[in-house]
Each structure stands twice: as structure tokens, then as C-alpha cells.
Amino acid sequence: MINIRTKFRRGDEVKYISHLDLMKVFERAIRRSRLPIAYSQGFNPHPGMVFGLPLAVGVTSDAEYADFELTDDTLSANAFAEVLNKQLPEGLEILVAKTRKTKQNIMATIAASEYNVLVGISETPDEKTLKQGVQKFLAQDEIFVDKWSKKGGTKKVDIKSMIYDLSFELQTCGSFSVIKLDMLVSAGSKANLKPDLLTTALFAFLGYEYEIERVHRTKLFVQAQNQLVDPMDGIVL
Amino acid sequence: MHVNYFIVTYVAMEAKIMAVKLTDKLLMSVEKPSRYTGNEWNSVIKNPADVNIRFAFCFPDSYEVGMSHLGMKILYHLLNEREDTYCERVFAPWVDMEAKMRENNIPLYALESKDAIKDFDFVGFTLQYEMSFTNIINMLDLAGIPVLGEQRTEGQPFICAGGPCAYNPEPLAEIVDFFMLGEGEEIINEVMDAYSDWKGKGLSREEFLKSIVNIQGIYVPSFYDVTYNEDGTIKSFEPKDPAYPSKITKRIIKDMDKAYFPDKIIVPFTDIVHDRIMLEVFRGCIRGCRFCQAGFIYRPVREKSHERLVELAKQLEENTGYEEISLTSLSTSDYTSLDDLTSGLLNEMEDKKVNLSLPSLRIDSFSLDLMEKAQKVRKSGLTFAPEAGTQRLRDVINKGVTEEDLINSVSLAFNGGWNGVKLYFMLGLPTETFDDVAGIADLAFKVVDAYRAVPKENRGKGLNVTVSTSSFVPKAFTPFQWEPQDDMETLYQKQIFLKDKIRSKQITYNYHDNKLSFMEAVFARGDRRVGKVLVKAWELGCKFDGWGEHFKFDLWIQACEECGIDPHFYANRRREYDEILPWDHIDIGVSKKFFINESKKAHEEIVTPNCRASCSGCGVTAFKSGICGGTEN
Numbered sequence: 001m002i003n004i005r006t007k008f009r010r011g012d013e014v015k016y017i018s019h020l021d022l023m024k025v026f027e028r029a030i031r032r033s034r035l036p037i038a039y040s041q042g043f044n045p046h047p048g049m050v051f052g053l054p055l056a057v058g059v060t061s062d063a064e065y066a067d068f069e070l071t072d073d074t075l076s077a078n079a080f081a082e083v084l085n086k087q088l089p090e091g092l093e094i095l096v097a098k099t100r101k102t103k104q105n106i107m108a109t110i111a112a113s114e115y116n117v118l119v120g121i122s123e124t125p126d127e128k129t130l131k132q133g134v135q136k137f138l139a140q141d142e143i144f145v146d147k148w149s150k151k152g153g154t155k156k157v158d159i160k161s162m163i164y165d166l167s168f169e170l171q172t173c174g175s176f177s178v179i180k181l182d183m184l185v186s187a188g189s190k191a192n193l194k195p196d197l198l199t200t201a202l203f204a205f206l207g208y209e210y211e212i213e214r215v216h217r218t219k220l221f222v223q224a225q226n227q228l229v230d231p232m233d234g235i236v237l
Numbered sequence: 238m239h240v241n242y243f244i245v246t247y248v249a250m251e252a253k254i255m256a257v258k259l260t261d262k263l264l265m266s267v268e269k270p271s272r273y274t275g276n277e278w279n280s281v282i283k284n285p286a287d288v289n290i291r292f293a294f295c296f297p298d299s300y301e302v303g304m305s306h307l308g309m310k311i312l313y314h315l316l317n318e319r320e321d322t323y324c325e326r327v328f329a330p331w332v333d334m335e336a337k338m339r340e341n342n343i344p345l346y347a348l349e350s351k352d353a354i355k356d357f358d359f360v361g362f363t364l365q366y367e368m369s370f371t372n373i374i375n376m377l378d379l380a381g382i383p384v385l386g387e388q389r390t391e392g393q394p395f396i397c398a399g400g401p402c403a404y405n406p407e408p409l410a411e412i413v414d415f416f417m418l419g420e421g422e423e424i425i426n427e428v429m430d431a432y433s434d435w436k437g438k439g440l441s442r443e444e445f446l447k448s449i450v451n452i453q454g455i456y457v458p459s460f461y462d463v464t465y466n467e468d469g470t471i472k473s474f475e476p477k478d479p480a481y482p483s484k485i486t487k488r489i490i491k492d493m494d495k496a497y498f499p500d501k502i503i504v505p506f507t508d509i510v511h512d513r514i515m516l517e518v519f520r521g522c523i524r525g526c527r528f529c530q531a532g533f534i535y536r537p538v539r540e541k542s543h544e545r546l547v548e549l550a551k552q553l554e555e556n557t558g559y560e561e562i563s564l565t566s567l568s569t570s571d572y573t574s575l576d577d578l579t580s581g582l583l584n585e586m587e588d589k590k591v592n593l594s595l596p597s598l599r600i601d602s603f604s605l606d607l608m609e610k611a612q613k614v615r616k617s618g619l620t621f622a623p624e625a626g627t628q629r630l631r632d633v634i635n636k637g638v639t640e641e642d643l644i645n646s647v648s649l650a651f652n653g654g655w656n657g658v659k660l661y662f663m664l665g666l667p668t669e670t671f672d673d674v675a676g677i678a679d680l681a682f683k684v685v686d687a688y689r690a691v692p693k694e695n696r697g698k699g700l701n702v703t704v705s706t707s708s709f710v711p712k713a714f715t716p717f718q719w720e721p722q723d724d725m726e727t728l729y730q731k732q733i734f735l736k737d738k739i740r741s742k743q744i745t746y747n748y749h750d751n752k753l754s755f756m757e758a759v760f761a762r763g764d765r766r767v768g769k770v771l772v773k774a775w776e777l778g779c780k781f782d783g784w785g786e787h788f789k790f791d792l793w794i795q796a797c798e799e800c801g802i803d804p805h806f807y808a809n810r811r812r813e814y815d816e817i818l819p820w821d822h823i824d825i826g827v828s829k830k831f832f833i834n835e836s837k838k839a840h841e842e843i844v845t846p847n848c849r850a851s852c853s854g855c856g857v858t859a860f861k862s863g864i865c866g867g868t869e870n
Binding site: 021024028032039057 | 261265506508555556589
């Protein structure tokens with residue numbers, strides 16, 4: 001039994017499929033590829049695949065991760081990626097694959113995620129004003145947002161501690177501006193901040209009417225030895 | 238002026254087929270957007286510049302329903318085998334998507350290229366059920382294609398249609414340019430060849446239709462005249478030119494093993510109704526149940542060999558990665574090599590972890606044993622379709638199932654640990670009385686008794702019997718094509734009567750909406766004049782009528798009134814045997830004489846043996862195929 005961790009890309013072509021559908025895509029791709037995936041025991045055997053952090057519908061990513069459990073110890077990670085890539089639809093592509101020795105799967109260890117969020121506003125603020133606004137936003141002691149709770153309705157949550165980093169680039173074009181936000185936020189089962197939630201909080205604070213044009217995940221991190229590390233880093237494999 | 242004119246036409250030609258622009262914002266605002274973006278595994282992508290023919294294969298219902306349809310899968314890949322043709326899929330956008338498309342002036346587009354279909358060469362519809370007809374009109378309108386054939390001009394696509402509802406094509410006669418009757422695998426290639434000859438020569442639309450009208454199975458409704466008697470029945474139906482065929486004979490595939498079948502099918506991203514490999518075991522049905530249109534229009538029975546089926550299953554599994562294979566046919570237990578087929582499939586698929594699903598199997602010890610082996614699912618529900626509650630009525634409809642058969646089957650199933658049984662019946666069958674309706678309740682209680690007779694240690698816990706009744710809709714090309722449908726009030730009385738009879742904790746009773754069955758009956762046996770009602774109903778806002786939540790009966794009645802059409806004339810009237818029926822110019826191979834004879838036997842409660850037991854001389858032997866003198870004999 002070996003474990004292979006993969007990093008894959010999810011492009012525009014497949015950004016509208018749900019997380020559940022994505023798992024089905026991988027399951028069927030693996031079946032077609034005849035790769036020796038391990039199946040769980042029991043009445044309804046499941047293939048040994050664990051995905052990192054589900055991506056919201058409509059979001060693209062250059063940093064998705066999945067762990068695969070395989071029954072053939074001699075299979076190389078590179079061969080696995082090469083064979084699987086031939087069976088993946090346009091927009092899905094394994095970028096890196098490495099053998100994993102540690103026990104912790106990707107889903108359990110995700111700690112942070114980096115996103116690019118493109119936001120359009122029909123105003124033309126100058127760089128300095130915007131910078132001051134963002135600084136003031138981050139300097140608050142608490143940043144409360146309305147979060148949908150699973151039971152229905154919303155509740156107030158303080159997201160301040162979930163923001164690791166937030167920067168922006170401003171591009172003005174005639175009477176409107178495009179703001180590219182780069183954000184590093186908490187992710188995973190313990191604390192998870194969705195990029196649109198932070199965007200909403202920021203623009204409510206800045207007082208601009210805005211529209212999110214696109215969201216793209218650029219990096220994902222796991223927690224190891226009290227720091228954020230790349231899931232492909234040797235210390236977590 | 239002249240120069241300007243030249244530039245304008247040049248630009249128009251260059252930009253003839255345009256891809257639609259679907260923004261993230263739009264797609265994020267609708268349910269399940271992946272239904273509208275294509276790119277599924279095994280979908281065919283071609284460069285439009287490399288082909289001569291663009292074909293939009295339209296299913297007039299949602300993606301989930303349309304993608305589950307086997308015929309579309311076959312013809313999609315068959316057309317795309319042609320180098321000169323690019324066949325793409327089009328489904329009815331769900332109401333939220335349609336609203337967004339109309340709001341943003343986005344015309345109906347094909348899933349593969351996202352190109353607007355209004356300038357395609359063909360827009361083809363598959364007609365699976367009558368209550369999808371308004372979606373055809375809606376889709377044409379959304380595409381920006383004139384709804385009526387006479388309004389379409391040079392440069393606009395030809396609208397064609399096929400499928401079971403094409404056997405009574407008359408309600409769509411003014412909308413569809415030509416119908417393809419019967420199995421499409423060969424005829425569609427012949428039509429594409431003829432089109433290829435016609436295209437680019439500057440000939441009229443009529444010239445093209447003339448070039449195909451003598452291909453067997455082609456029906457061009459605009460080439461025929463209908464006149465009516467004062468009582469509303471048809472007086473005459475004549476070709477406008479003696480060169481056009483007066484009878485249109487359906488097409489069949491003679492040798493199913495040699496028939497085209499794709500070795501790959503599209504694997505959708507999102508869940509669809511039948512998300513699995515469908516292995517078509519045979520076409521046709523030996524049974525001859527008198528209410529069943531499929532049992533007659535697909536005659537004769539033609540099987541695929543079990544060797545070919547196992548081979549196909551292997552290829553399809555390899556190319557799709559599906560985890561389930563389902564055997565499809567009208568009555569899989571009637572397949573002559575079922576044992577060889579299932580053992581071959583189980584053998585091949587076991588270590589690939591592929592489940593075999595076996596719908597429409599008669600329940601006996603063989604099939605229960607098979608299910609045990611094939612399906613690693615919970616022993617929950619088994620489905621039976623006695624269709625009628627008494628032996629008398631089952632004889633009338635020629636359903637060769639007895640009470641003893643049913644009780645033996647359910648007893649076997651209960652002994653094997655199953656604890657759920659679904660029983661399907663029809664209300665409103667010809668000659669039905671309230672005694673027959675009461676018989677449904679009796680049968681359900683006998684099933685409960687059969688469960689109680691099984692020792693506790695053998696049976697599953699918690700019995701659940703579900704009785705479902707649909708309302709009988711008389712269909713063209715059945716022995717019941719002359720029968721009146723029960724009026725809605727009578728059907729309602731029967732439903733209430735039955736509901737009252739089956740008050741039991743173990744039995745659940747479900748029944749269909751009579752209003753929907755009534756409208757279905759109007760179009761199932763409608764003539765050309767009811768086409769106006771379709772257009773009017775659509776104008777009033779009808780679409781997705783097959784979906785209960787969208788069916789607006791009041792609007793349908795309003796549409797009938799505004800068009801001066803009496804729906805009862807079509808649904809509730811008994812026809813005489815010598816009346817000219819709207820579909821009499823279509824020849825499915827089964828003779829009218831046979832249907833009349835079957836109709837009389839029904840009223841005399843005499844059964845007709847199945848095709849394998851003995852030939853009853855329906856006329857289909859003329860096709861010299863399958864059970865009627867082909868490979869099977």
C-alpha cells in the first residue's frame with residue numbers, strides 16, 4: 001500500500017461542478033486509467049481518495065490537493081500522475097505528485113489558503129485612500145461578519161484572527177476600477193474564512209458598491225511544527 | 238450604396254454562426270450551472286471550420302432527463318463519426334436559466350461549441366412524450382428560429398424530429414419540416430448525404446425536402462393535404478403530388494449485432510436520471526400488451542447476441558469508468574440468452590467493481606438469485622406491474638400475468654429478505670368497472686398476506702407495499718387506439734374509491750394527476766388542428782408540462798377554447814373502425830386489420846399468445862428480421 005499526494009489545477013472549464021461531482025470525476029478517471037486504487041472494505045466500497053479543501057462552485061484554483069491510496073508499492077508518483085492526466089477532462093490537471101509517508105491526510109491538516117479575488121467597483125479611488133482604508137480595516141480589534149449557520153439564519157462571527165495577510169492592486173479604467181485582492185486566510189476544519197466573506201466585510205467597511213468578478217485559489221497550506229508549509233514540503237510527506 | 242451593401246453581407250456571412258457569451262455572473266446565478274457548460278468526458282469537440290453540416294440534437298426537456306436517453310447517445314456519436322458533420326447537444330434550459338438567457342439576449346446554443354443554433358443546418362428533436370411538445374416551441378423561440386415551418390426561409394435550419402411520438406406526427410405537422418420514422422441509425426446518414434448534395438447549390442428548401450421525401454421513413458407533412466368531415470373526423474389525407482409516398486413506412490435495423498452502437502458515451506459531471514451504462518439487449522417486445530405503444534411500434538423483436546453485448550459492455554466500461562451497467566429493453570426476462578449474458582457480464586465485471594442493474598425482470602427464483610449476485614445493494618424495493626386488478630381485465634389488456642404469478646413472486650422475494658414491493662396499475666382501462674378497481678386493493682392485501690405467511694426469521698423487517706396508479710392514455714398504433722379515455726371525473730371517482738379501499742398501515746397509495754393524462758390523450762391521438770393549441774398554450778406560458786409544478790391546466794383549457802378545439806373530441810370519443818385516423822398514412826408494419834382483431838378480442842376478453850409462443854400474424858413479418866425470420870429463426 002502506498003500513498004501519493006497530488007497537487008492539481010482546476011480551470012474555468014470545470015469550475016461549475018460541485019465538490020461531490022469533482023470526486024466522481026476523479027473516481028471515474030481512476031477506473032478508466034486502471035490505476036490500482038485501494039478500495040475500502042464493507043458493503044459499499046469507496047476508493048481511497050482524500051481531497052483537501054472543497055472549492056466553492058465558480059472558483060478556479062492552481063493549488064488543489066488530493067491524496068490517493070494505491071495497492072501497488074512499485075508505482076511511482078510521476079507515473080501515477082502521467083496515467084491519470086490522460087483520463088482527466090479539460091481543466092483538470094495533476095501538476096505535481098509525490099509519495100507520502102506520513103499518516104496525516106491532506107484534509108485533516110489544511111490550515112490556510114491564499115486567494116486572488118478580482119473585484120469591480122464603479123468608482124475611481126486613488127491608491128493612497130484605498131491603502132489607508134485597508135489598513136484601517138485591518139487595524140480593527142474585531143471584524144464581525146454575518147455568517148450563514150447550518151441551522152439557517154445568520155450569526156455574527158469575528159474573522160479578525162482568520163486573516164493572515166491582505167493586500168491589493170488597483171487598476172482604474174475610465175469610470176470604474178478593478179481591485180485585485182491577495183488574501184491569505186484560515187482554511188480547514190478548525191477555522192475557515194471564505195474569500196467572498198472577507199471581501200464583503202472589507203467593502204462594507206470601505207463603503208464601495210462592489211461586484212466580485214472572479215475568485216482564484218493560488219496556494220494552500222498545511223500546519224506543521226507551528227508554521228504554514230506547502231503540502232508538498234518534505235516535512236509533511 | 239452598392240459597396241456598403243457588399244460589406245454588410247460579407248460581414249454577415251463571416252459572422253454567421255456565433256458563440257454566445259456566458260458570463261460568470263450569469264452562470265453563478267442559476268442552479269447547477271455545469272448543465273450549461275459542456276466539456277464532459279467523451280463529448281465530441283470539432284473545429285466548425287472542418288465540417289459542412291452543423292446538427293443540433295435537441296432533447297426537449299432538462300439536461301438530467303435528456304442525458305439519460307439512450308437514443309440520443311447513439312445518434313450523437315453516429316453523426317459525429319461523419320467527418321462532414323458536427324453534431325452537438327441541446328437541452329431545454331431550466332426556467333431560471335431561460336429567464337437569464339432571455340434577459341441577456343442569449344439565444345439557445347449548442348453545448349459543445351456554445352454556438353447559437355439558429356444558423357445550424359439541422360435542428361433535430363427527439364419526441365419521447367407528448368407533454369414535452371411546448372418545450373420544442375419554447376426552444377425554437379429561444380433560439381430565434383420561427384416556430385412554424387412556413388415562416389422559415391432560406392438559410393434557416395431544417396427542423397426534424399423522430400422518436401416514439403413521431404408515429405403520430407400530426408400535432409407537430411406545422412412546426413417540424415420533416416419526420417424520420419423508426420430507428421434512426423441508417424436513415425439519418427441518408428438524410429445527411431442528401432443534404433450534402435443539396436447544400437451550396439442555391440436550391441430552395443422545398444428542393445431539399447423533395448430530395449428526401451422518397452427515402453423510406455421520411456415524412457414531410459407540408460407535402461400532404463388533409464380535409465375534414467362536418468363531424469370533425471378526417472375526410473381525406475392525400476399527397477399533394479403523386480410522386481410523394483401515400484404510405485410512410487418506418488425504418489428498422491435488421492441485424493442488431495451489426496447496428497452501430499457507440500463504444501463510448503458521454504459521462505456527465507452532474508447527476509442525471511440514469512447515470513450508468515445502458516446496454517440495449519434487444520428492441521421490440523414479444524408480449525403484445527394491448528395498451529402499450531412501444532410493444533407495437535418497435536416490432537419485430539430483434540436481439541443482440543450475448544457475445545456482442547459483453548464485448549460492448551467491456552468497451553463502454555473501459556471508456557467511461559462507470560460503476561454500473563443496466564440492461565435495458567422492454568422486458569429483459571424475455572431475452573433468450575439471459576443466463577449467458579448475465580454470467581458473462583458478472584464474470585467480466587466482478588473484479589472491476591461494476592454493479593449490474595436489472596430493471597424490468599420478471600421476478601422468479603432465477604432472477605432473485607441473479608439480483609443477489611449482481612447487486613450489492615440493500616434488499617429494499619422490487620417493482621411489479623400487474624397493470625390491472627382482476628384477471629378479467631388483465632385478459633382484456635393481454636397482460637399475461639396471473640394473481641398466482643404475482644403471489645409466487647412476492648413470496649419468493651419476501652423469503653429472500655426483501656420487504657418492499659411496488660405495484661403499478663392503470664386506471665381507466667377499456668371495459669374497467671369498479672369491481673376491477675376493487676381488485677387492485679384485493680391484490681395489494683394479498684401481497685400483505687403473502688408477507689405475513691413468511692416465517693419471521695426469513696423476511697425483512699417492516700413491510701412496505703406501494704400501489705401506484707396512472708391514468709390510461711389510449712395511444713396510436715395500439716388495439717386501444719379507437720377507445721375513449723375515461724373522463725377526468727370518472728378517473729377521479731375511481732382514485733377516491735381505491736384510496737378508500739386501501740386504508741392500511743402497510744400500503745401506500747399514489748396516483749397521477751388526471752388533468753395531465755387528459756392533455757396527453759389529446760395530443761397522443763391529435764390531428765393537425767391541435768398544433769394550434771400547442772402554440773397558443775406556449776404563448777400563454779406553458780412549458781415543462783411534464784413537471785407537475787409547471788403544468789398549468791387552466792391555460793391549456795384556455796388555449797383549446799381560443800383555438801376552437803374541443804379536447805374531449807380527441808380524448809374521450811370512441812372512434813369507429815372505418816374512421817380515417819390521423820396517423821393512418823404511417824405504416825409501422827403491424828396491420829390495421831390486426832389491430833381491429835385485437836380490439837375485438839379485448840372486448841371478448843380473449844388473450845393473444847406472445848410472438849415466441851406462436852405468430853399471430855400482425856404483419857411485421859414483412860420486415861423479415863429478428864423473430865420474424867431474421868437471425869433468430
